Amino acid sequence: MKVAIYGQFYQNTTSPIIKRLLQFLETHKVTFTIEANFLKMLQENKAVNKNYSTYSSHKELDKSYDMLLSVGGDGTFLRAVTYVRNSGIPILGINAGRLGFLANVQQENIETFLQLVLEKKYKISKRTLLSLSCTPKVDSISEINFAMNEVTVSRKDTTSMITIETYLNGEYLTSYWADGLIISTPTGSTGYSLSCGGPILTPEASSLVITPIAPHNLNARPIVIPDNTVLKLKISGREENYLVSLDSRIASVKNESVLTIKKTPFKINMVEISEETFLKTLRKKLLFGEDKRN
Ligand SMILES: NC(=O)c1ccc[n+]([C@@H]2O[C@H](COP(=O)([O-])OP(=O)(O)OC[C@H]3O[C@@H](n4cnc5c(N)ncnc54)[C@H](O)[C@@H]3O)[C@@H](O)[C@H]2O)c1
Ligand SMILES: Nc1ncnc2c1ncn2[C@@H]1O[C@H](COP(=O)(O)OP(=O)(O)OP(=O)(O)O)[C@@H](O)[C@H]1O
Known part of the structure; x- marks a missing residue:
C-alpha cells in the first residue's frame, strides 16, 4: 500500500498524532510520502527527525497512490482535495482540528481505523464537486x-446589499437582494449553507442547494435543484467588486461579471469507515435530532 500524507499546520497537538500515524505505517510496511511544506514544519518542530520522501504538487500524486491521509480539520481536508483533484485517490481525514466533520477519524482511533483500511474494510462515498468559470x-x-463544499458570492468593502440575477439552465429564477448567495453541494450542505437556513442533503443525493445569505425579502427560501443544472449568476452592487469563494479560497470579482457554476465531471472518493458514517457524524458532531427522549 502507498499513501500520501497532507497537513497545513503545525501545533503542539500535531506531534503525537503524526508519531502514531507514522509508527503505524512503518510497522505495517506502508510506503508513504509527505507534502513537502508539512514535512518541513514537522522537522523544524522536531515532531519527526528522519527524512522522508515528499511531494509538493498534485501532479506528483498519480494512480500509484492508494489513499491520501489528511491531518487537520475540515479546512485542511478541503485543501487536500486540491491535491487529489480528478485522480480518484481516496481521501481519509484524521482530525487534528476542532469539529472534524469531514476529517472524522479521531486521534484515539488512528490505529483501529487504519487497520480497517489495510484490510480494505471501508466504503467509498462519492462526493460531487462544483466548477466555476468567470x-x-x-x-x-x-x-x-x-x-467540494460550495461556491459563494458575497458583498465586499461595504455594508450595502448585492443583487444576484440567477438563471438555471438559461431560465431566469430570480434576483436575490442579499448579502450573498451560496451554491452548495450535498457535502457543503452541512457547512455554510446550513448556517444560513439551508437543508441537509445526504452526501450522495444528486442535488444542489441555492441558499441566500441574509436576503432582504420574506419570500427568498433555499431551493434544492438537480445537480445537472447549469447556473449563471450576474452580480451587481454599489461597489466595484464583490467576493467569490470556492470552499476556503477567495477572490475579488468585478461588478457585472458573469459566473457559470456546474457539476465537475469527476467526483472525490471519500473513505467511509462503518463506525463513522455520515449519519453517525451528523448525530455526533452536529447533534442532529438531539432529544432527551431518544
Ligand atoms: N457561517 C458559517 O457557517 C460559515 C462561514 C464561512 C465558511 N463556512 C464554511 O467553512 C468552509 C471553509 O472552511 P475554513 O476552515 O476555511 O473555515 P472556518 O475556519 O471558518 O471553519 C468553518 C467551520 O465549518 C466546518 N465545516 C467545513 N466544511 C463542513 C462540512 N462540509 N460539513 C460540516 N461542517 C463543515 C469546519 O469544521 C469549521 O468548524 C466553507 O467551505 C464553508 O462551508 C461556514
Ligand atoms: N496538523 C495539525 N495538527 C494540529 N492541529 C491542527 C492541524 N491542522 C489543523 N489543526 C488545528 O485545527 C484548527 C482548524 O484547522 P482547519 O483549518 O484544518 O479546520 P477547520 O476548517 O477550522 O475545521 P475544524 O472545525 O474541523 O477544525 C487549526 O487552527 C488548528 O488549531
Missing part, C-alpha cells in the same frame, strides 16, 4: 476552479 476571467481562481 467572465471576464479571474486568474486567482482559474487554476483551482472547483469546490
